[in-house]
Amino acid sequence: MLDLPTQAWEWVRRSYVWRSFFRHGYPDSRKNQSLAVFTNVFLHLHPVKVRRHALAIPYTWCMGGLSFFLFLVLTLTGTLLMFYYHPTTDLAYADIKDMETVVVFGQLLRNMHRWAAHGMVITVFLHMARVFYTGSYKPPREFNWVVGVLLFFLTILLSYTGYLLPWDQLAFWAVTVGYNIAAATPFIGNEVSYLLFGGFELGPNALLRFYVLHVVGLPVLAGFLMAIHFWRIRKDGGISGPL
Template sequence: MTTWSQRITRSRVWRSFFRHGWPDNPLDRSLVMTTNIFFHLHPVKVSRASLKATYSFGLGILATILFGILAITGTLIMFYYVPSTERAYEDIIFLQTKVPYGQLMRNMHRWAAHGMVLVVVLHMVRVFYTGAYKPPREFNWIVGVILLLLTLGASFTGYLLPWDQLSYWAITVGTNIAGYAPFIGPDLRMMLLGGVEVGQNALTRFYALHIMVIPGALLLLISLHIWRVRKDGGLAAQRKAEDSLNIVGEETL
């Protein structure tokens, strides 16, 4: 007699979505893991210690989720924002006061940006504290450092876009500081602003960096970073002696 689970998993609808039967046997359980893009992000075997929520506090995943929220809310804001010194400020006021859910979108974008900076820094502290930068993970630490710089770069470039007094003077001060860097300072300042002071050229450049260059680089490097975690055998949680006999994915679980 066929059970209900067998009837479901033999149906054409089920087969068109999933490439495995009901996960009630070792073969189908492993197929669930290897044919699902999200489960496949995990290595085949992980140590129990790395599964403890207090090991990583999920900070890397949280940073990835915040990046996703920023991409979605940022795209929605782009429908109303024109990067022109004549229009930018008014567009933001219009977004906040007239567009349905406009204020919510802007606030979500702003808070997610602050949150991402905080979470990425905490994630780096966690990685350092647990010694997860040691071999073979040095490469991923370097990728992480670039991710931190890109996250700060996204915050800095986004700050100018509302084109209010706060943004204008913050970017004036920020780019002046960059101008004092040894050797490259003045050229760097000129390259960022596209002129000698904060104006239309600076707004155009910051906009291009903020909506295309930095998010594109972040997307690429976050993918590389997470793929590298998997290839390095998952999180670097220490395996205790008895834990090594207790690998999740083997018969013990």
């Protein structure tokens, strides 16, 4: 009765395609398990072994991991929002309204994006505070602290650029404040704000620039720095605990 499925399974397992995906059997020894983690592109992101103290939540409160989780949530929900949002002064506000009232699950999507963005600013700040209070910025982790500070700035910039996109009164005047701050740069203030915002006031160019920065420029930069950030954690002796 089970002969045929068994034979089919064996045939699949012996096939060239299967063996090119899975080059060895189930790793049942400690060494092979380590090797399986090392050589797998997805699994190698996580350390092969986690020290017992690293599992203690009060050491880190998982704030870095939560920040990354929220970044992933924001990437996913943000990409979905992009399907219905036009970065033009005529359509932006109406698109957000439609997102809340017309698009199926659109309001949930937008609110997830909004709250995850607020949450990420909070968790990044708490992560930073934790690192500071536990002295985790000290050598050999000082380089990673610098990367972390850059990531904090990127988080703030992502929040700021995303703030303008609904193109409502709140967004417009909040970013107008930023325009005037840029214009207060000594000597070249007017040129700086003109260059950053693409005009003498907030207009279509500013909206488009902020949109491109928000959905491509800053996330790509943040992803690049995050890869370095996580890699350095491993190289500097793993997560939490004494060295």
